[in-house]
Amino acid sequence: MTQKNRGILTVVSGFSGAGKGTIMKELMREHADCYALSVSATTRDPRPGETDGVEYFFRTREEFEQMIAEDALIEYAEYVGNYYGTPRTYVEEQLSAGKDVILEIEIQGALKIKKKFPETLLLFVTTPSAAELKQRLIGRGTESVEVVESRLARAVQEADGIEAYDYLVVNDVLSESVEEVHQMIRNEHRRVSRNINAIHNMRSELEDFMRHNEKGKEQ
């Protein structure tokens, strides 16, 4: 039961403003030895303060389409004229080394990954209530009706497909949510379906031992 398992791929999605990014940052800070955070590639321009390879890998449209052609992305999508995608090599190297990899992507990309890799763990971060989400979407009440509308439309879109997720992270107290996510992933390592080899080995050893014991009886 002690053999090193393959790492677990976890995708974290959630409502904008539910604190997903902060949970991820804290999780990486507290458990840097457990997790590798996958960095997405994009064709959008870096914003002030963003560094290539940290927030994103910033690529030209040509470079990105080359990656698509070479099947170098686990998933990709185009939003508002820009590509976003998950580079394959880093994820696969880390998983093979037994490291758990975390991706923070939206729900449609998450569902594509789950389809390709059914063992992916899908977590969805939400506020404790719709009322709280509304409050964050409205902000201080100084936004125009149109801005609130576009945020609401985005929230509805962000939750489309949530039924396919494994666990909800109801982000009320940050430190508790970080620990919950950590426990969800630790727990996943104990899933029977992820330990089938160890179980089969244990059973074979028991059966071998039974045969030896039988021999002892015959002598």
Add this chain to the structure above:
Amino acid sequence: MTQKNRGILTVVSGFSGAGKGTIMKELMREHADCYALSVSATTRDPRPGETDGVEYFFRTREEFEQMIAEDALIEYAEYVGNYYGTPRTYVEEQLSAGKDVILEIEIQGALKIKKKFPETLLLFVTTPSAAELKQRLIGRGTESVEVVESRLARAVQEADGIEAYDYLVVNDVLSESVEEVHQMIRNEHRRVSRNINAIHNMRSELEDFMRHNEKGKEQ
């Protein structure tokens, strides 16, 4: 997201000698407010020190067969001439009240329950390795080959069907195993499929809010 969910039914099985009983006892001691332990009914005679309603409900064969006839058992089986079964009422009352119920039964009974109630959480307690299990089965080496053989046969039987289980509890350090089981059940409450109503409510509220916002724009 704060609505009271139905309790979770957890079945704990495992190899004899892997420490299943001790884990359960500690779990109930540390988290008595969270869990209700279901007591099985049996037709076997009480052993010295056993109390009706504590270790088992001790019933006559006639009483037991009456329970079977009335569908008053979630599952039952006959071993070595005695019936063993899980009374239905207690389990259903506790689950409806939102209390998590734990059953400690062997794997064949567990699989029957999982078939009837697919939402049941199945946990299997094992030693860290086959070597350690063998050691416990052999004991001090003073047992006859036949006794060792029957223990081995039982262990092989106890693991038959383990692939249908959800999680392995590798019992190395008792206190850690108790905490693991507790976390597995807590975690289960956060599963998306157990929170579908809350998710649907949240989505409706968001959509209602969108409609109201639309009206605001029209005015």
